[in-house]
Amino acid sequence: MQDNPPRILLVDDEPDNFYLLEELLKSQGYDTLTAASGTEALAIARNELPDMILLDVMMPGLDGFEVCQQLRMDGGLQTVPVIFLTALQDDTSRMRGLELLGDDYLTKPINHKLLLTKMASLLRLQQMRSRSVPSQVNEQTKTQLSESGNINQILAEKLRLFVPEQFLRRIAPRGLESIQLGNVKEEEIAVLFCDIRGFTGISESQSAGETFKWLNGFFTQMNVCINPNNGFIDKYLGDALMAIFDRAGLKAQDALTAAVMMQQSVKEFNSNLVEYNLTQPIKIGIGIDMGIAAIGALGAEGRLDSTAIGDVVNTAARLQELTKHYGCGIIVSKATIARLDRPELFYLRWIDRVTPRGKQQAQDIYEVQGIATQRAIAEPILEPGVQAWQAGTI
Known part of the structure; x- marks a missing residue:
C-alpha cells in the first residue's frame, strides 16, 4: 500500500x-x-x-x-x-x-x-x-512577473505625471496595487493658491489651442518655482493652481519663498508675450495659509482623486481672492507668519484684520513684498503701531 x-x-x-x-x-x-x-x-x-x-x-x-x-x-x-x-x-x-x-x-x-x-x-x-507543470509555470511566472513589473513601473512613471510623488507615498504606500478609497492622513501643511487675473478676457481673444499653449508655458514656469522649494502642485484649476508644502519645520518658509519666486517668474514670462499671442502682461494673485488638512484619496470606488481637504485649503483660496481687493501680489495669514523659521528673510507688511468670505472669525492678513537682503528697519516699529491701531489708542 x-x-x-x-x-x-x-x-x-x-x-x-x-x-x-x-x-x-x-x-x-x-x-x-x-x-x-x-x-x-x-x-x-x-x-x-x-x-x-x-x-x-x-x-x-x-x-x-x-x-x-x-x-x-x-x-x-x-x-x-x-x-x-x-x-x-x-x-x-x-x-x-x-x-x-x-x-x-x-x-x-x-x-x-x-x-x-x-x-x-x-x-x-x-x-x-x-x-x-511547476517548471513551466515557474518560467511563465518569471516572465509574467517581469512583464508585470515593467508594466507597473511604466504605469507608475506615467501616473506621476498626473499624481505627484508626494501624494503617491500617501495614497499608495505599498505600490500602485495598494491605492484605495480612504487612504488618508491628517497633517500640517502650507497651502498656496495662485490665480491669473483677467483670464476670461484674455481667453476670449484667443483660440482654445492658443490659450492651452500659453497656460502650459505659464504653469511650467510656476512649477519651476514650486518644486525646488519642496512643494508640489496638487491640481490645476483652469487658470489657477493649488500647491502644497510639507517639509518638516519649513513649510511656511518654503511656501513664501516659492510665492516670491513665482511673482518674479511672471515678469520673465511677460517678456515673451509675442510667442504666445498675448497682448497684455499676465498678473497673478497668491494666497497662503497653514494648518491641518486631510491628505489622501477622495471620491468613489470607480473614480478617485488625490487631494487635500480642510479649513487651511479654504482659507488659502479666500486669501488669494483678497489680493484683488487690496491690490497685492501675495497675501498670507498670521498663522503662516508665526511659523516662519526666518521671518527676517521677507519684507512683510500688515494689511488688515478681516473676516474672509465664508469664515466666521476675523484674522490678521499680511502682504509679502519680497525677500529681504537685510531685516527691514520698519519691521520692529510696524507691529507695535498695528497693535495700537487695533486697540484704538491712535
Missing part, C-alpha cells in the same frame, strides 16, 4: 452504491470520502481536496452536472479529475458531461475493471502533469 494513497470522493444519493464502491476501492489501496448530495460533495471537496471525484448525476438538489460546473469554476478544484457514474445512457447527457469538462462518463451498471483502469490512468496522468 502507498504511504499516501489517493483519496477518492464518492458522490451518490444511494447508500448501497457507496458500500459497493467503497469496498472495491479500498481493496485497491484507495482512501475514500463519501457525500450523499451535491451540496455536501462541494463542501467536502473544498475542505479535503480529494485526488479524484466519482460523481452521480441524478441527485436531489444540485445534480451531478451542476456540481461539476461549480468544481470547474473553483480555482482550487478545477483540475481534480471527475468521472461521471450514472444511469443516464443517452448521448445528450453524455455530451453534457463532457461539455462540463468531466474527464469520463461511465454508465451503470458499472464495469468495475474498466472503472479501475480509467481511474489509474487519470491519476497517473494527473501526477505527470503535476511534475511537469
Whole structure:
C-alpha cells in the first residue's frame, strides 16, 4: 500500500452504491470520502481536496452536472479529475458531461475493471502533469512577473505625471496595487493658491489651442518655482493652481519663498508675450495659509482623486481672492507668519484684520513684498503701531 494513497470522493444519493464502491476501492489501496448530495460533495471537496471525484448525476438538489460546473469554476478544484457514474445512457447527457469538462462518463451498471483502469490512468496522468507543470509555470511566472513589473513601473512613471510623488507615498504606500478609497492622513501643511487675473478676457481673444499653449508655458514656469522649494502642485484649476508644502519645520518658509519666486517668474514670462499671442502682461494673485488638512484619496470606488481637504485649503483660496481687493501680489495669514523659521528673510507688511468670505472669525492678513537682503528697519516699529491701531489708542 502507498504511504499516501489517493483519496477518492464518492458522490451518490444511494447508500448501497457507496458500500459497493467503497469496498472495491479500498481493496485497491484507495482512501475514500463519501457525500450523499451535491451540496455536501462541494463542501467536502473544498475542505479535503480529494485526488479524484466519482460523481452521480441524478441527485436531489444540485445534480451531478451542476456540481461539476461549480468544481470547474473553483480555482482550487478545477483540475481534480471527475468521472461521471450514472444511469443516464443517452448521448445528450453524455455530451453534457463532457461539455462540463468531466474527464469520463461511465454508465451503470458499472464495469468495475474498466472503472479501475480509467481511474489509474487519470491519476497517473494527473501526477505527470503535476511534475511537469511547476517548471513551466515557474518560467511563465518569471516572465509574467517581469512583464508585470515593467508594466507597473511604466504605469507608475506615467501616473506621476498626473499624481505627484508626494501624494503617491500617501495614497499608495505599498505600490500602485495598494491605492484605495480612504487612504488618508491628517497633517500640517502650507497651502498656496495662485490665480491669473483677467483670464476670461484674455481667453476670449484667443483660440482654445492658443490659450492651452500659453497656460502650459505659464504653469511650467510656476512649477519651476514650486518644486525646488519642496512643494508640489496638487491640481490645476483652469487658470489657477493649488500647491502644497510639507517639509518638516519649513513649510511656511518654503511656501513664501516659492510665492516670491513665482511673482518674479511672471515678469520673465511677460517678456515673451509675442510667442504666445498675448497682448497684455499676465498678473497673478497668491494666497497662503497653514494648518491641518486631510491628505489622501477622495471620491468613489470607480473614480478617485488625490487631494487635500480642510479649513487651511479654504482659507488659502479666500486669501488669494483678497489680493484683488487690496491690490497685492501675495497675501498670507498670521498663522503662516508665526511659523516662519526666518521671518527676517521677507519684507512683510500688515494689511488688515478681516473676516474672509465664508469664515466666521476675523484674522490678521499680511502682504509679502519680497525677500529681504537685510531685516527691514520698519519691521520692529510696524507691529507695535498695528497693535495700537487695533486697540484704538491712535
